[in-house]
Amino acid sequence: MSTLIIVDQPPYGTWAGREALDMVFSLAAFDQPAALLFTGAGVNWLRKQQAPDAIGQKSVEKNLSAAPMFGVEEILADTASCERFGLGPEQLVSGVTLAENLQDVMNAHSNVAFAG
């Protein structure tokens, strides 16, 4: 049984994405297979060199880079959303797999959830 957590909220301006990340980390901590899919404005989580100091927030890049260490199996990004937000492969943080067909991605998991 594996769970796919979908993040479709931008990294700043709402806490929903961070809380989605906590969900996926918790699954992994309890040895439950879990993966993350970023789509819509959520792909901005995967942008390199984020600098949110000016708005008094921590960079989500660091949280995200801990995902493999916590045992999160896969970090996926919706290709079409990346194109829409001008994110080429060279602008993406490492360890991200691009996904063309989101239906296939969702079908590959027994549970699919959004954080909010």
Next chain:
Amino acid sequence: MTPLSYTLVITGAPWSSQAPQSALAFARELLVAGHRIDRVFLYGEGVLLASALATPPSDEVNWPKQWAGFLADNAIPATVCIASALRRGIIDDTEQARYELPGNNLLEPFGIAGLGEWVEGNVKSDRVIYFHGSN
């Protein structure tokens, strides 16, 4: 019909979303239909449903009270995610003491715990249903 077990996750706050109301209607119908609710889990903005201090005008429904009554009447466990709750000022007496806060406001029978209880629901319940706000 085979009875199923459910975990309900509410992430939308009362009065800024309809999530708690929709979830309550769904929960009531589940029991009528003979299903079981393993747990209700409040996450993100949904934790505001567990405030004992919410005081809407008297001609409006008090969603925290409605939910608390439903949970108590049916002996359904309900958990508020601790990280979400602390951020948003939903505090029980333990956390009040830990952080030396001036008060607490967690509505009974809600309890504060970690995401582990959501993970457990994810593993054990036949269905996990989410009620989101509109962000």
